[in-house]
Amino acid sequence: xxxxxxxxxxxxxxxxxxxxxxxxxxxxxxxxxxxSYSVIGTQSKLxxxxxxxxxxxxxxxxxxxxxxxxxxxxxxRDEYNVATTVTGPDACNKLKLDSxxxxxxxxxxxxxxxxxxxDHEVANGEGEIATTEYxxxxxxxxxxxxxxxxxxKWIVLNEGTESxxxxxxxxxxxxxxxxxxxxxxxxxxxxxNTKEKAYVFDCxxxxxPKTQKKVRFVHEMAWQQHFVTNMFIRPESxxxxxxxxxxxxxxxACSQVDEDWEKHGLxxxxxxxxxxxxxxxxxxxxxxxxxxxxGIFSLMNYWLPMNxxxxxxxxxxxxxxxxxxxxxxxxLSGTGKTTLSADPHRALIGDDEHGWDSDGVFxxxxxxxxxxxxxxxxxxxxxxxxxxxxxxxxNVKLVExxxxxxxxxxxxxxxxxxxxxxxxxxxxxxxxxxxxAGHPDNIIFLTCDxxxxxxxxxxxxxxxxxxxxxSGYTAKVAGTERGITEPVPNFSACFGAAFLxxxxxxxxxxxxxxxxxxxxxxxxxxxxxxGGAYGIxxxxxxxxxxACIDAILNGTAAASEYVKDxxxxxxxxVSLANVDTHMLNPKNxxxxxxxxxxxxxxxxxxxxxxxxxxxxxxxxxxxxxPRV
Numbered sequence: 001x002x003x004x005x006x007x008x009x010x011x012x013x014x015x016x017x018x019x020x021x022x023x024x025x026x027x028x029x030x031x032x033x034x035x036s037y038s039v040i041g042t043q044s045k046l047x048x049x050x051x052x053x054x055x056x057x058x059x060x061x062x063x064x065x066x067x068x069x070x071x072x073x074x075x076x077r078d079e080y081n082v083a084t085t086v087t088g089p090d091a092c093n094k095l096k097l098d099s100x101x102x103x104x105x106x107x108x109x110x111x112x113x114x115x116x117x118x119d120h121e122v123a124n125g126e127g128e129i130a131t132t133e134y135x136x137x138x139x140x141x142x143x144x145x146x147x148x149x150x151x152x153k154w155i156v157l158n159e160g161t162e163s164x165x166x167x168x169x170x171x172x173x174x175x176x177x178x179x180x181x182x183x184x185x186x187x188x189x190x191x192x193n194t195k196e197k198a199y200v201f202d203c204x205x206x207x208x209p210k211t212q213k214k215v216r217f218v219h220e221m222a223w224q225q226h227f228v229t230n231m232f233i234r235p236e237s238x239x240x241x242x243x244x245x246x247x248x249x250x251x252x253a254c255s256q257v258d259e260d261w262e263k264h265g266l267x268x269x270x271x272x273x274x275x276x277x278x279x280x281x282x283x284x285x286x287x288x289x290x291x292x293x294x295g296i297f298s299l300m301n302y303w304l305p306m307n308x309x310x311x312x313x314x315x316x317x318x319x320x321x322x323x324x325x326x327x328x329x330x331x332l333s334g335t336g337k338t339t340l341s342a343d344p345h346r347a348l349i350g351d352d353e354h355g356w357d358s359d360g361v362f363x364x365x366x367x368x369x370x371x372x373x374x375x376x377x378x379x380x381x382x383x384x385x386x387x388x389x390x391x392x393x394x395n396v397k398l399v400e401x402x403x404x405x406x407x408x409x410x411x412x413x414x415x416x417x418x419x420x421x422x423x424x425x426x427x428x429x430x431x432x433x434x435x436x437a438g439h440p441d442n443i444i445f446l447t448c449d450x451x452x453x454x455x456x457x458x459x460x461x462x463x464x465x466x467x468x469x470x471s472g473y474t475a476k477v478a479g480t481e482r483g484i485t486e487p488v489p490n491f492s493a494c495f496g497a498a499f500l501x502x503x504x505x506x507x508x509x510x511x512x513x514x515x516x517x518x519x520x521x522x523x524x525x526x527x528x529x530x531g532g533a534y535g536i537x538x539x540x541x542x543x544x545x546x547a548c549i550d551a552i553l554n555g556t557a558a559a560s561e562y563v564k565d566x567x568x569x570x571x572x573x574v575s576l577a578n579v580d581t582h583m584l585n586p587k588n589x590x591x592x593x594x595x596x597x598x599x600x601x602x603x604x605x606x607x608x609x610x611x612x613x614x615x616x617x618x619x620x621x622x623x624x625x626p627r628v
Contacts, residue, residue: 077390080234082238082240083113085109091107092105097200102189104193105193107196109222111202112222117222117225122138126140126221127141134388137387138226138391141395142394147418148291149270149286150498152285154180154274155173168503180265185275185280187256188256191256198218200218201217202241202246206355206364207362207434208359217249217252220252230424231292232365248279248299250282251281253284254287255287257270258270289369290420301500309358311356312356314328314494315494316353317340317351317352319343320349325442325553326440327441327444327552327553332472332495338352339380339383340545342380342381349431350368352369356439359436363436368386369420372387372419373413376410379542391427393419395415397413439518446525446527447528448474448475450475451600452586453596454570455524456544457523457524460524460570463621464524464624466509466624467621467624471493472491472497473489475489475490476488476490491610494507523557525548527540527545544580547576560573561574567627604626608625
């Protein structure tokens with residue numbers, strides 16, 4: 001069994017932490033760097049101490065003009081305090097784990113506080129503490145799995161059930177049998193019955209109480225509970241989880257593998273298997289935190305559209321303006337979804353998963369899970385500053401400076417380009433506290449077009465919105481994956497095909513209905529290349545893209561004069577404030593106009609080819625796509 005973390009000796013940990021306390025010169029932010037540990041006696045033991053000083057300093061920096069009015073006695077991390085440690089031979093009975101068949105552990109750590117989680121992580125040797133500019137942050141290494149393992153995700157096909165009739169079975173939703181699930185379930189339960197302790201986390205998914213789901217996680221390591229504590233909606237009081245009856249339970253036996261995977265008809269010894277009717281899932285062989293998060297998201301994509309009053313689950317970020325105007329940002333990895341929704345003039349609702357119901361938009365989660373590749377405060381200040389105590393870094397390279405201080409290097413991607421940080425939503429300054437807002441005024445589809453033929457911004461008709469929503473286009477470029485030497489299109493239905501349990505047209509029809517009912521505008525924004533394809537043209541600057549987003553949100557883009565793109569039929573604004581007019585129409589930005597026409601035709605053909613599998617619906621959506 002490989003180890004998911006780099007275990008470090010207590011003496012090594014002591015040396016690093018003492019270095020943090022003694023040296024305060026890290027990037028001229030000494031006031032924020034206070035060690036969370038103190039030495040007691042002569043045996044060099046580590047004694048956990050409070051991070052309250054460090055957090056207070058962060059808050060006073062945020063509110064310089066009102067620092068004197070800050071309540072220095074309370075902080076959101078302190079307000080989350082529903083922890084219980086259940087001990088004794090009947091521990092599993094008290095938390096109803098015996099209903100799962102788990103009865104072995106005699107110590108259960110139930111919804112630990114942030115400080116308790118850190119204490120356990122350090123005591124268990126589950127990772128390292130890194131020093132960032134805004135505070136010490138726990139870090140973990142998830143081994144060889146630094147991302148989801150989609151080929152190892154399975155859903156039980158229970159014949160004659162509602163899920164069997166509605167799930168879009170195929171490469172995304174791979175079917176397995178009830179017998180295979182039962183064997184793996186027993187294996188997971190039997191493993192936990194050999195453990196003396198376990199971590200149990202009860203939480204919620206979905207900020208709207210009308211459709212909120214209760215979720216229970218059973219983990220073997222503290223950092224895994226830390227991850228879901230960051231990412232899901234935390235209970236506000238012990239009463240919220242008293243006699244907790246989960247709608248779904250995930251038993252995460254990540255340190256174990258399925259040795260019988262070939263007999264079970266699976267793809268490897270890794271197994272992430274969901275049984276909707278039994279309201280339970282098991283995880284084997286992968287330590288990646290995102291499997292917990294995205295597993296529940298896939299279930300929300302099944303449950304919510306099936307409601308009597310259907311809810312649209314969305315893989316998008318969302319924010320809201322001072323006037324209550326809501327905006328949604330759809331986009332695949334690398335398109336700027338997280339970056340662009342973090343707007344200093346607007347309040348963040350959430351960065352990744354949302355629902356749209358009859359009341360409006362609401363966040364599914366209680367935190368954010370951001371990529372750290374090339375992260376810098378100048379370009380992504382909200383995310384950068386969120387990396388402090390209670391955040392957790394995954395698979396981020398640490399380097400040791402001359403003083404022995406361990407520092408994250410976000411530009412070193414030798415481990416993975418998918419380095420991540422999870423943090424509770426309250427780490428974002430001025431986030432939208434209700435986590436619910438009105439119906440969206442603007443829906444923005446982000447694409448990183450490495451072919452350089454899509455305009456920086458274009459307005460979509462409702463039909464075009466459905467077409468581009470189902471297409472979910474972006475492009476991979478050379479260097480992102482082995483073997484890629486030129487731009488490769490990446491189509492992911494609804495900008496999240498890996499998480500869709502129903503057919504993509506079900507979600508597109510819901511989007512169309514809600515856009516029509518609430519008068520939402522839809523836009524396609526290209527954050528990719530201009531003036532030529534990758535290798536010839538240049539990547540859109542964040543300044544240009546921000547200007548396009550600003551024009552959408554302040555209404556000037558909608559009021560602009562438009563010209564129509566020949567190949568894709570898109571409406572392109574003639575001028576926008578702070579955007580080079582020459583760039584708005586992509587053909588104008590190309591020196592070689594013939595090369596543009598050829599490349600545009602090539603990409604259009606790729607769209608048409610991709611959409612062939614969706615041509616059987618009642619409405620011919622191809623009329624809203626490009627012409628070849």
